[in-house]
Amino acid sequence: MSTAEPTAFPTDGAAWPAFLAGTVDSSLDDARALLARLKDGTSRTTTEVLDLWNDADIAIARSSSAAHLLSEVHPDADLRAAAEERAQAAEDLVTERGLDHELWQVLAATDAEGLEPGAARVREHVLRDFRRAGVDRSAEDRDRLRALAQRCTELGLEFSRNIRDGARSVRVAPEQLDGLPDDFRAEHPAGEDGLVTLTTEYPDLLPVRTYATDPAVRLALTFEHQCIGWPANSPILAELLRLRAERATLLGYPDWPTYDAEIKMIGSGQAIADLIERLDALTAAPAARDVDVMLARYRQDVPGAAAVTPADNLYYDQIIKNEQYDVDSREVREYFRxxxxxxxxxxxxxxxxxxxxxxxxxxxxxxxxxxxxxxxxxxxxxxxxxxxxxxxxxxxxxxxxxxxxxxxxxxxxxxxxxxxxxxxxxxxxxxxxxxxxxxxxxxxxxxxxxxxxxxxxxxxxxxxxxxxxxxxxxxxxxxxxxxxxxTNAAGEPIPAALVARMRAADAFGRGTWTRRQLNFTALSYGLHADPPADLAAYTAEIDARFGPFTPIPDTHQYAGFGHLDGYGSAYYTxxxxxxxxxxxxxxxxxxxxxxxxxxxxxxxxxxxxxxxxxxxxxxxxxxxxxxxxxxxxxxxxx
Structure with a gap:
């Protein structure tokens, strides 16, 4: 078959609903028809069965990919919602396929003898995925697994939507932007009320956390960022964790991480726990040294400061790199237009x-x-x-x-x-x-x-x-x-000596960065290994053990932890x-x-x-x- 033409998106805004129907809906219809053909009783060779399966896989992937992308990027909210519905439909079809007992019997009746390596690998993976879906369970269990998978998809989409649409903001006086680069200040003029709006989107959040000399501004914006998705996502996440655990149990696994890791490189949930312990031992001392250096420098500005929080770490990281390694982030950014x-x-x-x-x-x-x-x-x-x-x-x-x-x-x-x-x-x-x-x-x-x-x-x-x-x-x-x-505005390339200093400075903070990743890894794993009754309390326990920074009170970062949908227990990735x-x-x-x-x-x-x-x-x-x-x-x- 010749290579198809690339995607042709609409040129007229009014044509987008028809595009969804013609691209996503039609592909899903094609997939359903192909799966029905596999069950029509026709005698087929293993190669013919796998080719039909592959055609259905292609149709599902085309519909699912387009729907998920447009649900995240299209400027029209109604179109995003319509795309999200299609993404749900595609996921539901995958669930239905995995629990289709008749379809499984067709694939199970195939023979690996004589298959080329790629086809043999496909057959092996398909049969594995059928087993992991629960197709060999009782009819009652299959019905429950189907309902659980569909509900988990709904919850995951809602969880992501609340994060995507949950941007927050703070209003500050212009003088509170001290320390921020001139171009940032020029792009953030005061409104009619004399105040500047700062949002939790990254182009505002990261410069504020990195450069704002006013700790109150850093704290205010970081606080809002760590509350994205809250309170709406708290019950959603709690239900999602509970249902994933139920799915794993029904499928014969002790917990979700054990089920999820079975088809990953790491191989098992226990291996994730072992990785956490190994990295804990490697990162504890380097992270503690980094925090001590940051806190000592913080106390030069604020005598008696008790702790370094996520509102302070980026600021003092760049201060230390400037003072101890001669790397000024504001100078560096001049070369990155x-x-x-x-x-x-x-x-x-x-x-x-x-x-x-x-x-x-x-x-x-x-x-x-x-x-x-x-x-x-x-x-x-x-x-x-x-x-x-x-x-x-x-x-x-x-x-x-x-x-x-x-x-x-x-x-x-x-x-x-x-x-x-x-x-x-x-x-x-x-x-x-x-x-x-x-x-x-x-x-x-x-x-x-x-x-x-x-x-x-x-x-x-x-x-x-x-x-x-x-x-x-x-x-x-x-x-x-x-x-x-x-190059900078004058067209001069970044000096090699500056890059060398940047590389040297990068070694500082490596302990805290890795430790922070370990915190997220442990949270992702622990929430799924034994879903807690109190999400905030469990998050606090993880923070207390892994830190490396002192959490900001009354924040709910787990509610905006988007990887808990797509990655689930696998943030260790x-x-x-x-x-x-x-x-x-x-x-x-x-x-x-x-x-x-x-x-x-x-x-x-x-x-x-x-x-x-x-x-x-x-x-x-x-x-x-x-x-x-x-x-x-x-x-x-x-």
């Missing part, structure tokens, strides 16, 4: 992986969105969309969203980068985020040429999927890489993947921009998608199994 960073980062990744991004004039869901065709030696291999700046009702973090699953010879992969960067000067952390999320997007495209939808794009084990993106952040610390695009990413970095000993290594990495790690186990992919690239050593050395540098 979005208009130069965007093409620069895209060029770095293009050169590294031997691809080209060609701008395309095509309609999208918003005028801010840019479209690029990805080409390889002149051949188009995918299409990507960059939706980079905040607006009301839009997804308010940073992520890569699939749009079209790439299928070899049939559909080119399409994906969207959805971020919330400022349009002017960026923080260095923004640049690292850009590299990180672009890593997901490139993985989606380069891995999107598998024959099986199940293994296309970023469809690796979920706790490996962050490793390639965390590795790509390393390019944001390289002096030669940054010097190729990071970020630290687990970071361990792997630091190990992968050792493969670039000859230089980050070595095209031979870049191509070898592309072929070994990115291009296979999920067609092989992640541990095998890592060993292909490194020539050995993955090791903890590089991560431990990196952490010890702090």
């Amino acid at each position: 979005y208009e130069a960073v965007k093409p620069g980062v895209l060029d770095v990744v293009s050169r590294l992986f031997g691809i080209t991004l060609q701008p395309v004039d095509a309609p999208t869901w918003h005028s801010d969105v840019e479209v690029y065709d990805v080409t390889d030696d002149g051949r188009v291999i995918g299409r990507v969309y960059l939706d980079m700046h905040p607006r009301p009702g839009k997804f308010n973090h940073a992520a890569q969203f699939s749009l079209v699953p790439g299928i070899a010879g049939r559909f080119l992969p399409e994906g969207a980068l959805v971020c919330n960067f400022p349009t002017g000067l960026m923080e260095h952390d923004d640049v690292l985020t850009f590299f990180h999320e672009l890593g997901h997007l490139v993985h989606e495209v380069l891995g999107g040429h598998q024959p099986w939808a199940m293994f296309s794009g970023v469809a690796t084990e979920w706790d490996f999927v962050e490793a390639p993106s965390q590795l790509l952040e390393e390019w944001g610390w390289d002096a030669d890489v940054l010097g190729s695009f990071a 970020y630290l687990w993947s970071l361990i792997i990413a630091k190990d992968l970095r050792t493969g670039f000993a000859s230089g980050l921009m070595d095209p031979v290594v870049g191509r070898a990495y592309r072929d070994a790690i990115l291009a296979p998608g999920g067609s092989a186990d992640a541990a095998e992919l890592v060993e292909r690239f490194l020539g050995r199994p993955s090791s903890f050593d590089a991560f431990a050395e990196w952490l010890a540098e702090g």
Whole structure:
């Protein structure tokens, strides 16, 4: 079959409901028809059965991806709501398919004998997923599992919606913006009442937490940010945790993490608990040292200050880096102008992986969105969309969203980068985020040429999927890489000496950063391992053990912890993947921009998608199994 044309979005706002019907609804109808064909009694070979299954997989993925993306980015609230309903319908169909006893019998009757390796892997995974869905349980249990899965999808969508739509703000006097860069102050004039509005969106939140000298302003905005989603999300999360636990029990598992981890690299819920203990031992002392340094510096400004809170840590982190490492974040950000960073980062990744991004004039869901065709030696291999700046009702973090699953010879992969960067000067952390999320997007495209939808794009084990993106952040610390695009207003490239100081300064705070990630990991795992009756009290227990910062009273950060929907008990993924990413970095000993290594990495790690186990992919690239050593050395540098 020839490769289909890329997605054609409406040019008329009134045509969007029809687009949803023609794209999402029709794909779901196609999937239902294909699944019905599998059960029509026709005698088929195993290959024919798996091909029909794959066609249904493609149809579900196309509908689900488009619905989830538009529910997060479309500017019209009614259209977002309609897309969310379709996302629910797609998830419900996946649930129905997994519990369809007749369909399971068709697949179970197939024979693995003589199948090519990819088809054999598909068959194995499909039968595994049927078992994990509970298809072999009693009819009564299947009905309950179906209801539980559908309700969990509803709750997850509502949980995410409350976070997406839950932006808050504070009003402050202009003089309370002391310390903030001039461009930020110019972009935040006082209103008619003489006050300035600051929102909890990242382009306001991060500069305020980093630069505002007034601790009351930092505290006020951080407090509001840590209350996003509250109180609405408290009962939603409580129910979601309870129902996930019930699903796991019905399926014969002791808890949700044990069920969830079974198909991930880590392998078991106990292994997550063991990882937490191991990282606890590694990070406790470095984090405590970092906090002591921050608190001592805080007390120079506020004698008698009792503790460092999340309203203070970014501010004193940059103060210490300025005073002790000669790194002024305000000087650094002068070299990161979005208009130069965007093409620069895209060029770095293009050169590294031997691809080209060609701008395309095509309609999208918003005028801010840019479209690029990805080409390889002149051949188009995918299409990507960059939706980079905040607006009301839009997804308010940073992520890569699939749009079209790439299928070899049939559909080119399409994906969207959805971020919330400022349009002017960026923080260095923004640049690292850009590299990180672009890593997901490139993985989606380069891995999107598998024959099986199940293994296309970023469809690796979920706790490996962050490793390639965390590795790509390393390019944001390289002096030669940054010097190729990071320039100030006069066009002068960022000095290599400044980058060297930035790298030295980055070692400070590594303990607290890792410890904070461990806090989230332990919270994610613990909430699911034994759902607590009191979410706030349990969160306080986690904070008391892992810190590293003293929590702000009366906040409810768990209500805005969006990863509790998508990642569930698996937030450990970020630290687990970071361990792997630091190990992968050792493969670039000859230089980050070595095209031979870049191509070898592309072929070994990115291009296979999920067609092989992640541990095998890592060993292909490194020539050995993955090791903890590089991560431990990196952490010890702090």
